Amino acid sequence: MKMAVADSVVVLDFETSGLSPEYGDRAIEIGAVLVEHGVIVDRFQKLMNPGFRISRFIESYTGITNEMLKGQASCEAVMAEFSEFIAGHNIVAHNAAFDRRFLDFELKRANRAFQGECCCSLLVSRRVYQDSPNHKLKTLVSHAGIAETGSFHRALADAEMTAHLWMSMINRIGEQYKIPMILFDQLCELSRVDKLYAHRYLSSLANRC
């Protein structure tokens, strides 16, 4: 198992055949980046064959076609490999509840499990970027002045841009509140603080510095 550095996190994104594994939906692509000390140092991207044809809507939405999924490894094989990539790390995702459901579902089918903590960049963004028109990933990337690294709705590109959004929010907190280093656990706590009290919470962190 890899040893995680203190200031590290894996940012991940799933493309799936639909919204709910409970209704038979499966992952079709996983993309993830390992961020250490504010720098992307490793990447993981794999298409996976769900064992059935995906809908035209998903083909259009993601750009991933049934033809592209032919001959790809099974979800179980890809997730067994991915479990090694995330071992020992905490994870971040945009609307993390969605990705966490698929992560747990697919890992279970691969006889694996994830033991780390999970934080949602969407919830953090609702507190840090309260001036954004909405909190879709694409809007936030534009709002924060982040360069697009690929096509939206492809797993690795979305994971990379979510990682840059994550770092952008950390930098914004640092600049506004003079907090030189905010910890993963503190960002998780921020995501749970009532939106109206986010400023108070961050000010309290600044006072402790």
Place this chain on the structure above:
DNA sequence: TGCCAGGCCCTCTTTAGGGCCTT
């Protein structure tokens, strides 16, 4: 072909309803 979920969050609220966000 079109549908499915679930948690957050706001307000015309809290004994609720509906939009947002993910695919």
